[in-house]
Amino acid sequence: MNEVASKEAHHEEPGFWHTYLFSTDHKTIAKQYLSLGLFWAIVGGFTVYLIRWQLAYPETKVPGWGFIAPDFYNVLVTMHGTIMVFFVAMPILLGAFGNFLIPLMIGAQDMAFPRLNMLSVWVFALASLILLLSFFVPGGAASAGWTGYPPLSAKVEYTGVNWGLNLWLLAHALEFVSFLMSGINFLTTAMNLRAPGMSFFRLPLIVWMQLTAAVLFMLSVGPLIGGAIMLLMDRIAGTTFYLPEGGGEPLLWQHLFWFFGHPEVYVVLLPALGIVLEIMPVFSRKPIFGYYPIVYSTIAAGILSFVVWAHHQFISGMDPRLAMPFSITTIIISVPFALIVFAMIATLWGGSISFSTAMLFALGTLATFLIGGLTGIFNGSAPVDIYIHDTYFVVSHFHYTLVPVTFFAGFAGLYFWFPKIFGRMMWETLGKVHFWFTFIFFNAAFIPMFFLGTRGMMRRIANPTQYEFLKPFQPINEWITVAVILLLLSQIPFVINFLWSMVRGRVAERNPWQANTLEWSAASPPPHGNFETVPTVYRNPYEYGLPEVAEDWLPQDRPFTPPAGVRQSES
Amino acid sequence: MNSKVETLIATGIPAGKVGMWWFLASEITVFGGLIASYIVVRLGSPGWSEAGARLNFSLGLVNTFVLLTSSLTMVLAFKAVGEKDPKGLRTYLGFTILLGLTFLTIKAFEYGGEFVRGYTPAAGIFWSFYYGMTGLHALHVFAGVVVNAIVLIAALGEILKPHEHRVELAGLYWHFVDIVWIFLFPLLYLT
Amino acid sequence: MQNWFPENVSTFGADIDEIFWFIFRITVVWFFITEGLILSFAIKYRRREGQRATYVKGNNRRQLAWILMLGLIVLLLDLWIDIRGAQVWGKIKGQMPSSDLQVQITAKQFNWEIVYPGPDGKLGTGDDLQLENELHVPVGKIVRIVLQSKDVIHSLFLPNLRLKQDAVPGREIHAWFEATKPGKYEMPCAELCGFGHSGMNGWLIVATPEDYEKWAKEHWSAEK
Ligand code: HEA
Ligand code: HEA
Ligand code: CUA
Ligand SMILES: [Cu+2]
Numbered sequence: 001m002n003e004v005a006s007k008e009a010h011h012e013e014p015g016f017w018h019t020y021l022f023s024t025d026h027k028t029i030a031k032q033y034l035s036l037g038l039f040w041a042i043v044g045g046f047t048v049y050l051i052r053w054q055l056a057y058p059e060t061k062v063p064g065w066g067f068i069a070p071d072f073y074n075v076l077v078t079m080h081g082t083i084m085v086f087f088v089a090m091p092i093l094l095g096a097f098g099n100f101l102i103p104l105m106i107g108a109q110d111m112a113f114p115r116l117n118m119l120s121v122w123v124f125a126l127a128s129l130i131l132l133l134s135f136f137v138p139g140g141a142a143s144a145g146w147t148g149y150p151p152l153s154a155k156v157e158y159t160g161v162n163w164g165l166n167l168w169l170l171a172h173a174l175e176f177v178s179f180l181m182s183g184i185n186f187l188t189t190a191m192n193l194r195a196p197g198m199s200f201f202r203l204p205l206i207v208w209m210q211l212t213a214a215v216l217f218m219l220s221v222g223p224l225i226g227g228a229i230m231l232l233m234d235r236i237a238g239t240t241f242y243l244p245e246g247g248g249e250p251l252l253w254q255h256l257f258w259f260f261g262h263p264e265v266y267v268v269l270l271p272a273l274g275i276v277l278e279i280m281p282v283f284s285r286k287p288i289f290g291y292y293p294i295v296y297s298t299i300a301a302g303i304l305s306f307v308v309w310a311h312h313q314f315i316s317g318m319d320p321r322l323a324m325p326f327s328i329t330t331i332i333i334s335v336p337f338a339l340i341v342f343a344m345i346a347t348l349w350g351g352s353i354s355f356s357t358a359m360l361f362a363l364g365t366l367a368t369f370l371i372g373g374l375t376g377i378f379n380g381s382a383p384v385d386i387y388i389h390d391t392y393f394v395v396s397h398f399h400y401t402l403v404p405v406t407f408f409a410g411f412a413g414l415y416f417w418f419p420k421i422f423g424r425m426m427w428e429t430l431g432k433v434h435f436w437f438t439f440i441f442f443n444a445a446f447i448p449m450f451f452l453g454t455r456g457m458m459r460r461i462a463n464p465t466q467y468e469f470l471k472p473f474q475p476i477n478e479w480i481t482v483a484v485i486l487l488l489l490s491q492i493p494f495v496i497n498f499l500w501s502m503v504r505g506r507v508a509e510r511n512p513w514q515a516n517t518l519e520w521s522a523a524s525p526p527p528h529g530n531f532e533t534v535p536t537v538y539r540n541p542y543e544y545g546l547p548e549v550a551e552d553w554l555p556q557d558r559p560f561t562p563p564a565g566v567r568q569s570e571s
Numbered sequence: 572m573n574s575k576v577e578t579l580i581a582t583g584i585p586a587g588k589v590g591m592w593w594f595l596a597s598e599i600t601v602f603g604g605l606i607a608s609y610i611v612v613r614l615g616s617p618g619w620s621e622a623g624a625r626l627n628f629s630l631g632l633v634n635t636f637v638l639l640t641s642s643l644t645m646v647l648a649f650k651a652v653g654e655k656d657p658k659g660l661r662t663y664l665g666f667t668i669l670l671g672l673t674f675l676t677i678k679a680f681e682y683g684g685e686f687v688r689g690y691t692p693a694a695g696i697f698w699s700f701y702y703g704m705t706g707l708h709a710l711h712v713f714a715g716v717v718v719n720a721i722v723l724i725a726a727l728g729e730i731l732k733p734h735e736h737r738v739e740l741a742g743l744y745w746h747f748v749d750i751v752w753i754f755l756f757p758l759l760y761l762t
Numbered sequence: 763m764q765n766w767f768p769e770n771v772s773t774f775g776a777d778i779d780e781i782f783w784f785i786f787r788i789t790v791v792w793f794f795i796t797e798g799l800i801l802s803f804a805i806k807y808r809r810r811e812g813q814r815a816t817y818v819k820g821n822n823r824r825q826l827a828w829i830l831m832l833g834l835i836v837l838l839l840d841l842w843i844d845i846r847g848a849q850v851w852g853k854i855k856g857q858m859p860s861s862d863l864q865v866q867i868t869a870k871q872f873n874w875e876i877v878y879p880g881p882d883g884k885l886g887t888g889d890d891l892q893l894e895n896e897l898h899v900p901v902g903k904i905v906r907i908v909l910q911s912k913d914v915i916h917s918l919f920l921p922n923l924r925l926k927q928d929a930v931p932g933r934e935i936h937a938w939f940e941a942t943k944p945g946k947y948e949m950p951c952a953e954l955c956g957f958g959h960s961g962m963n964g965w966l967i968v969a970t971p972e973d974y975e976k977w978a979k980e981h982w983s984a985e986k
Contacts, residue, residue: 237692240693246696247696248699250932320855332840355804374789378786383777456919458951545816546817
C-alpha cells in the first residue's frame with residue numbers, strides 16, 4: 001500500500017493509458033475528478049430544470065421531457081441533492097482542487113500514495129456509474145430524499161423503489177470509500193512530503209482547509225457507513241434496525257446521518273473558503289489579514305461541527321430537552337465563521353484590488369455565502385425552526401451556502417488555476433459576463449424562496465397549487481423558475497470559455513497572476529514530478545506589497561536578496 | 572517510497588504508518604457508531620438479555636481466544652522481521668492466517684446453529700445488531716486474512732525484503748480487528 | 763412586513779414570529795455591515811496605476827485585538843439569541859398545559875386519521891369518532907394532540923398556528939395548541955412520505971363554542 005510513485009509516473013515516457021486513464025499523477029487524477037464533477041453538474045443542472053418547471057407549471061408537459069409524475073418528482077429531488085452534494089461538490093472541491101493543489105503547494109512531487117490516489121478516483125468513477133445506472137433499473141431511482149429517512153427508505157412498499165435505492169446506498173458507500181482514500185492521502189502527504197522550510201504555519205490556507213475538511217470527513221463518515229449497512233440490511237436481509245415493528249428505531253438513522261451530515265457541509269465549505277482566501281490576497285496585492293486566527297477558527301469550527309447535528313431534528317420527536325444544547329452550539333458556530341469572514345473583508349482593506357473573473361467569483365462567494373450563513377441562525381434557533389423546518393426557507397438557506405461553495409468558489413478556483421491546470425489562460429471578458437449573469441440570476445432565483453418559506457411552503461412537494469394557502473404565491477414560483485432557467489443558460493459562456501480556452505487559449509506563463517504560493521514557481525502545466533528542483537521555502541505564502549521589494553510580490557521559495565533574475569512575467 | 576520524495580519526509584514517521592493510523596482512526600468510528608447505536612437502542616428496549624442468552628457463549632469464548640492468540644503470532648511475526656529471521660516470519664504469518672480462518676469457520680458454524688434455531692437477522696432487533704456487527708467484523712477479519720496472505724506470499728517469493736515494514740502495517744490492522752472483537756464479545760454475549 | 767407570515771391564530775405563534783424578527787434585526791444589521799464593507803472596499807481600494815497596496819505586517823497585536831473584539835460581540839449576540847429562544851422553546855415544549863380536549867391524530871400514507879374521544883373525553887372507548895383529514899376544535903381551548911404514524915414519518919404542519927411536529931411510527935408524540943380565532947385552516951404534511959406527500963393535506967376547523975357544540979351534537983347523536 002505504501003510504496004509511492006509507480007516508476008512509470010516519474011521516469012520513462014508513459015503511454016496513452018498511463019497518461020490519461022490509469023495515471024498515478026495527482027494532476028491527472030485532479031482533472032479526472034474535475035471532468036466527472038462537471039459531468040454531474042450538467043446532470044444536476046438538468047434535474048433542476050425539471051424540478052423548477054414542475055413547480056412553476058405543475059400538470060404541464062416539461063418542454064423536451066413530458067409530464068412528471070409525483071413519485072418521479074421525488075426521484076428528481078432526491079437525485080438532485082445526492083448528485084450536487086456528493087458527485088459535484090465533493091469531486092470538484094476536494095477531488096480536483098485538493099488533489100491538484102496540495103502536492104504543488106507544499107512542494108512535493110506527488111501524493112504520498114499515488115496508486116491509492118488512482119484507486120480512489122476509480123472507485124469514485126465506479127460510484128458514479130452505479131448512481132447513473134440506478135436511474136434505469138426497474139422501479140426507478142431512489143426517491144426517499146437525499147437524507148433517505150427510514151422507514152420510507154427501509155421498505156420497498158413505501159416508495160415502490162427497489163434496486164434504485166439499494167444502488168443509491170451502494171454508490172454512497174463507494175463514494176465514501178473513495179474520499180476516505182483521498183483523505184488518507186491528503187493528510188499523509190501534507191504531514192510527510194512538505195518541502196524544506198514548509199512548516200505547518202507556512203502552509204497556504206487552502207491546504208489547512210483541505211486538511212481540516214479531510215479530518216472532518218474521515219471522523220464523521222464512519223457511523224454513517226455503519227448506518228448505511230444497517231439500512232441496506234433492513235432492505236435486503238430482513239433486519240429491523242429502523243423498523244419499529246421489529247423493535248427498531250427510525251430516529252437512529254437521523255442521528256447517524258446528521259452526525260455526518262453537518263460536518264459534511266463544512267467538508268465542502270472549507271475548501272471553498274480556502275479558494276477565496278487564496279485568491280483575495282493575490283488580487284488585492286496585500287497579505288491575508290490574520291492568518292493564525294483563520295487557522296484556529298477553522299479548527300474550532302471543525303470541532304464544533306461534531307456537536308450540532310441535532311439542529312436538523314428539533315421537531316423530529318427527539319426529547320425536546322435536547323434541542324436547546326444543540327441550538328446553542330449551533331448558533332455559537334457563527335463566531336469562528338464571523339472571524340473568517342471579517343479576516344477576508346479586512347484583507348480587502350487598503351488593497352489594490354483588480355477585478356479579474358477569479359476575484360469577482362471570490363467576492364461573489366463571500367457576498368452570497370453571508371446570506372446563507374446568517375439565515376442559518378434562524379434555523380438554529382429551535383423555536384423558529386418549529387415553523388420554518390422543512391420549508392423553502394431552509395431550502396434557500398442551504399442553497400445560499402452550497403451554491404456559493406460549489407459553483408461560485410468552484411468557478412473562482414477554475415478561473416484562477418486554469419493556467420496552471422491546462423497551461424492556457426481563460427478568456428477574461430467572457431468570464432466576467434459569466435459571473436454577472438450567474439450572480440444576478442442566482443440571487444433573483446433564491447431570495448424569493450425565503451419569502452415562500454416564511455409563507456409556509458413545504459419542501460419536496462411536487463405541486464404547490466394543491467394547497468389553498470400557497471395558490472396566491474404561484475407567480476413567485478414561476479418567477480423563480482424563469483430566473484433559474486436564465487441561471488442555467490448563464491453557464492453557456494462558461495462551457496464555451498472552458499472548452500475553447502483549453503485548446504485555443506493564450507499560452508500561460510508560470511506565474512500569470514504574480515502570486516506567491518509554490519505552485520506558481522512550477523511550469524504551467526507542471527510536468528510529472530512538478531518541480532525541476534525541490535523548492536526551499538523561506539516565508540509565509542502571502543508576502544505581497546513588501547516595501548523592501550521592487551515588485552509587489554515575493555514568492556515563498558525566492559531568497560530575500562532583492563530579485564536577481566528578471567521578472568518572470570508581466571501581465 | 573520514491574527516493575526523491577523521501578528526501579522531503581517531514582515527520583519522523585514513515586508515510587505508510589501515518590496513512591495506516593488515519594485509516595484506523597476512521598475505521599474506529601465505523602464500529603464506534605455501530606456500538607453506540609447498539610447501546611442506545613438497547614437501553615431503550617427491554618428483554619434483550621434473554622435474546623442474548625440464546626447465543627452460543629462457549630463458541631464465542633473459543634473464538635475470542637483464537638483471535639487473541641492470532642494477535643500474539645502476529646507480534647511474533649513482526650519480531651521475526653526485526654531479528655532478520657525469514658523462516659520465523661513465514662511460520663508465524665502462517666499461524667496468524669490459520670487462526671484467522673479458524674475464527675471465520677467457527678463463526679460460520681455459529682451462524683448456522685442460530686439459523687436452524689430460527690434466529691435469523693429478521694428475528695428481532697437484537698439479532699439485527701448481532702448479525703450486523705459480527706458480520707461486519709467477520710468481513711474485516713477476512714480482509715485481514717487476505718492482507719496477511721499477500722504478505723506471506725511475498726515472503727515466500729523472497730520479494731518482501733524491500734517492503735518488510737508491510738508486516739508491521741498488516742499487524743496494526745490485525746490488532747485493530749482483534750480489539751474490535753474484544754468490544755463486541757462482551758457487548759453481545761455477556762449482557 | 764407582517765405579510766411575510768400567514769395570519770397567526772395560536773397563542774404561541776406570536777412568540778415564534780417575535781424571535782424570528784428579533785434574529786432578523788440582528789442579522790440584517792450584520793448583513794448590511796459586511797456587504798457594505800465589501801462593496802465600499804471594492805470601490806475605494808480598486809486598483810489604480812502606480813499605486814501600491816498598503817502593506818499590513820503579518821500577525822500583530824492590533825490585528826488580534828480587532829479579531830477578538832469582533833468575536834466577543836458576535837458571541838454576546840449569539841447568547842442573546844439563545845436566551846430569547848430558550849424562553850419561547852420552554853413555553854411551547856416545556857411542560858404541557860393541562861388540556862381541555864384531546865384528539866388522536868394518526869398519520870398514514872397519505873391521510874390524517876383523526877379520532878375524537880367523544881362525550882366521555884376518553885380515547886379508545888365506544889363513543890370515539892373517527893374522521894379523515896378534519897380536525898374540529900373549539901376556539902380558545904387548549905387542545906392536546908396525540909400524534910402517531912402507521913407507516914413512515916409524516917409531519918403535522920399547521921402554518922397558521924406555527925405548529926409543526928413529526929409523526930414517527932412506533933412513537934406517541936404529544937403536541938398542543940390553543941387557537942385564538944375561528945376559521946378554516948390548512949393542515950398539510952411537511953415531511954416527505956412517499957409519492958402522495960404532495961397533496962397530503964387536511965383541514966383544521968376552529969369553531970366558536972356554540973358552533974362546536976352544534977357540530978359535536980350532530981355527530982354523537984348520529985352515532986347509534
Ligand atoms: C455548505 C453548506 C452549509 C453551511 C456552510 C451551513 C451553515 C450553517 N447552517 Fe445549514 N444546512 C445545509 C448546508 C449548510 N449549512 C444544508 C444542506 C441543510 C439542509 C439539509 C436538509 O435538510 O436537506 C442545512 C440545514 C440547516 C439547519 C436545519 C434546518 C431544518 O431542517 O429545519 C440548520 C439549523 O440549525 C442549519 C444551520 C446552519 C448554521 C447555524 C450554519 C453556520 O455554519 C453559519 C455560520 C456563518 C455565519 C453566521 C455568517 C458569518 C457570521 C457573521 C457575519 C457574524 C454575525 C452573525 C451573527 C451575530 C449571528 N442549517
Ligand atoms: C451542492 C449542492 C446543491 C447545488 C449546487 C444546488 C443547486 C440548485 N438547486 Fe438544489 N438542492 C440541494 C443541493 C444543491 N442544489 C439539496 C441537498 C437539496 C435537497 C434535496 C432533498 O430535499 O432531498 C436541493 C433541493 C432543491 C430544491 C427543492 C426541491 C424540493 O424540495 O421540492 C430546489 C427547488 O428549486 C433546488 C433548486 C436548485 C437550483 C435552482 C440550483 C441552481 O443553483 C443550479 C445551477 C446549476 C448549475 C450552475 C450547473 C451548471 C452546469 C455547469 C457549471 C457544468 C459546466 C459543464 C462543463 C464546463 C462541461 N434544489
Ligand atoms: Cu405525509 Cu408527507
Ligand atoms: Cu447542519
